[in-house]
Amino acid sequence: MDSSDLPRRPELRNLIIRNRKRTILGFDPQQIIKYFFGANASTAVIVLVLIMIFLVREGVDFLPTNRHELQTYRQAGLEFCDLVDRPLREHQTLSSSLRQCVSAALEPIVKDARERRNAAFLLKTQAEEKAARQREALENALEREPPPAEDQLAALRKDLQTAAAAASQALIYPSLFTAEETALFKAQLAALSPELTDLPPFIQALSAEFMTQDRAAREKYADLVTAQEEFDEAPDDLHELVDELKEQALGAKQSVEESHALAVNRQQLLEAAETTADPDEKASLIKEAEASVGEEVDLTALTKELTARTGELQTQIAAYVESAEKAAASLPDDVGTPDAAALLQKAKKGLPAHVQDMREAATALESWRVDKPVSMLRVIGAFFFGTEWITNSSWQDFFGFVPLLTGSVVIALIAVFIATPISVIAAIYTNQFATDREKELIKPVIEFIQAIPSVVLGFIGISLVGDLIKEFSEVSWLQWIPGFPIQERLNMFNAGCLLAFMAVPTMFSLSEDALNNVPRGYIDASDALGATKLQTVFRVIVPAGISGILSAVLLGLGRVIGETMVVLLVAGNRIAIPDFSAGPGVVFQPAHTLTGIIAQELGEVSRGSSHWQALFMVGIVLFTISLLVNWCARAVARRFESQKA
C-alpha cells in the first residue's frame, strides 16, 4: 500500500500534544533522573567489586613473597635443620608425660610427708609475718654501728619473743600434725629469732622425712624413674648438634636477608634517581645506591657445611633412637595409680611413632636438596593446608591457615547448633501460637538483640559466661560431660554461645518470615480436614517453610562466620589446631579465628610484608566463605519461591 493512502494525522492532535521536551546539557531530564537512581543502586555493586579488587591486590602478592621466603628457608638450610628438629620436638611432649607419670606414681607415697612439710613451712612464714615488725627492729639494732647498749638489745629481743610467742599461739595448726607435734612446733616457732640461721628442728625433721619417703618411693618405682631419666637425657647430644647447625643456618639466613634488603634499597634509590630532575640530587642518590651493596652471600658454601654433617647427624639420631627405645623397653607395666597408668599408656603409645619419625628424618636428610626449587603449588599448599601459623619468629615464619579455619568453623558450628533450635522454635511459637500481645513483646525484644554492640557481648563473655561455664564444669554431677572440668574460661564454647545469641535475631526473623509466607490455603485445607493446631503446624506449615528456615539458618551462619569482636575477646586466641582426640570436649579448648587474627595482627605488621599479605589472603578466604554461604542461602530460598508458585 502506498504511504500516501494512509489517513493523514489530524492537525488538532499536534496542537494538543505539544512537544515540551527540554534538555539539560543535551540530556533528557527523564534520562538524568533515571541515571541518578541507577547510579545509587549500582554503588553497592561497585563497592563490592572494589573491595574484592583491593583484597586481591593486597593479598595475591603473598604467593610470590612467601615463595621467596620458603626458598630462603630452604637455601639457608633452615629446612634441613627442621627435618630433625621437628620430630625431635615430640620428645618434649613424651618426656613431659613421662615426668607427670613419675610424679603421679610417687604421689600416694610421698603425699603425706610433703603436705606436712609444706604446711610447716607455711606456718613458719605466717608466724614470721606476724612478728615482722619486732623482728625488723631487732635486725636493725643488731646491724647498727656502734652497736646499741646490751639492755636495749635485750628489750628488743624480749619484744620479739613476746610477739613470736603470741603469733605461734594465734596460728591455726592443721590436723596433719599430732597434738604433741603441734606443741613442739609451737615452742620452736615462739623461739624464732633473726640470729638463728638454721631452720627450726621440727621443719628439718619433716624435710628429712619427706626426703626419705621420696627416696623410698623412687626406689619402689626405680624402673620407671630410671627409664624416665634416661629418656629425658637421651637426646641431649643430638640437641646440642642440632642447635649448633641451627645457629649456623640462622646466620646464613640473616646475611641473605640483609643483602636482599640492601639490594631492594638500591633498586629503590636508583628508581628515585631516574625520576628526579635535579642533577645534584640525582648524583647523591646514585652514590647512595652504589654504597648500598651487600657482600654476596655464598649460600651453597654455607649449606654445604651443613649437609657435610649429615653423617654425624645420622649417627646421633641412631644413638638417640637406640637409647629412647631402650628407655621405652625398660618402662614398667604397673605404676600404681590409675592416673599414672593413663599417662604411661599415653607415652607408650606415642613412643613408637616418635621413633619412626626420627628414623624417617634420618633418611630424609639424605634426599634433601638445597637447590630444589620451591614450586608454587607447594606455596599454595603451605597456606591452605599448613597447620602452623607462626609469626615474628626468630627462626622462620609460617602462614598456614588451617588452625584459624578450624577455630572459625568449630565456633560457627557450635553457634548454629545452639541458635537454630532456639530461633526456629521461637519463630514457630511466635508465628503460630502466640497471642497478639505476646507477639508485640517477643518480636521487638529478639530483634533488639541485634542492636547490642558485639564488644559488649564480648565483655559479658569474659566476665560472666566464662565464669559460669567454669563453675558449672566443676559441679560434681556434671562430670559426665566430656571436657569437664574445663581448663580455660575463654574457649570456643563460650564464643559459640555468644555468637549463637547474636545469630538468634537473624535466624528468628527470617524463619518467622518463612512461616508467614506459607500460603494461607495450606492452613485452611489442613484445618478443614480436622487437623489439630499442632498437626497443622508440624505436618503442613513447617514442611512448607522448611527451605525458608534453612535459608535463615544459613544466613545466621554467615553472620556468625564474619563476627569478629566476640571471638577476638572470648575465643581464647590460641593459634593451634584444637585437639580433636578429646572428642566433643574439644569445644572447651581455646582457638583463634580467621576474623580474630586479622583484627589482632593487621595493626601491628608492616605494610607490604609477607605477614601483611598473608592476612589479606585470610581476608580473601573469609570473603569467599561469606559469599558462598550467602549464595547457598539464596539458592535455598529460591527453591522455596519456585515451590510456592
Next chain:
Amino acid sequence: MDFCYGASRALEDISLDVPYHRVTALIGPSGCGKSTLLRCINRMNDRVPGARVTRGQVRVKGKNIHDADVDLTQLRKQVGMVFQKSNPFAKSIYDNVAYGLRIHGEKNKAVLDEAVERALRHSALWDELKDRLGASALALSGGQQQRLCIARAIATLPDVLLMDEPCSALDPISTLKIEELMSQLAREFTVIIVTHNMQQAVRVSDFTAFLHLGKIIEFGPTEDIFTNPREKLTEDYLRGIFS
C-alpha cells in the same frame, strides 16, 4: 440462626434445611453471606476473633455442632470442605489424599492405599494419575489440583461436602469435569456449593437458596427458583437487574 463478626451481624434469621444426599446451591450477590454460612457448617469461622453464632444453632445430622461434647476435629472429619482456590500441599499426590486419614491416626498402609484409590476414583483422577502417585501435587494442572482437593476432602468419608466456589478459578473444561463430578458425589455425600455462576447452579444443583444481605430470601428446588421465583428480589437478581 444469627451470626456475627464482632458487632456486625453477617447472617440473620437463617433457617435452612439442607436435604440429604442432594446438591444444594447457595447463590446471591457478593457480600451476602454465602461463604460465611458455608463456613458456619464446619466451624471454620471459629478462628476469626469475635466471630460467633449469636442465636439459634447449626445441626449436622441432628446434632448441634456447638455443643460442648462436639469434637472439632471429628466435626470437620464429618464435614469436608473444598476451597475457591485449589490448595494442594507441596507433597506428593498420595500424601495429599492420605493427609486427612493420617491426621486422624490411620497408619495402616493397606487402609491408606485403599482409601486413596477410592477417593481418586471418586474424583475421576485415578486413571490419569494412578501411575504417578509419588509426583508432586503442585505439578498438576489447575483442574486436576482442584479435583485432587476434592479427593482429599472425601478421602475421610465425610457426610457433608462444602464447596466454596470450586470452579471460579478454573477454565471451562475443568469446570465441566468438576460439575460432572458433583452429580456423582451427591450419591454418597450431601453437597453444599456456593457459586456465583447461576448457570452452574442450574446445571448441578437440586435445591437452591438465594441469599441477600445476610438473609435467605428464597429456598426451594432449583427448577422452581429459576423458572418461577416467588420473590421479586430473586427474580430481579436472576434477571441480572443487580448482582
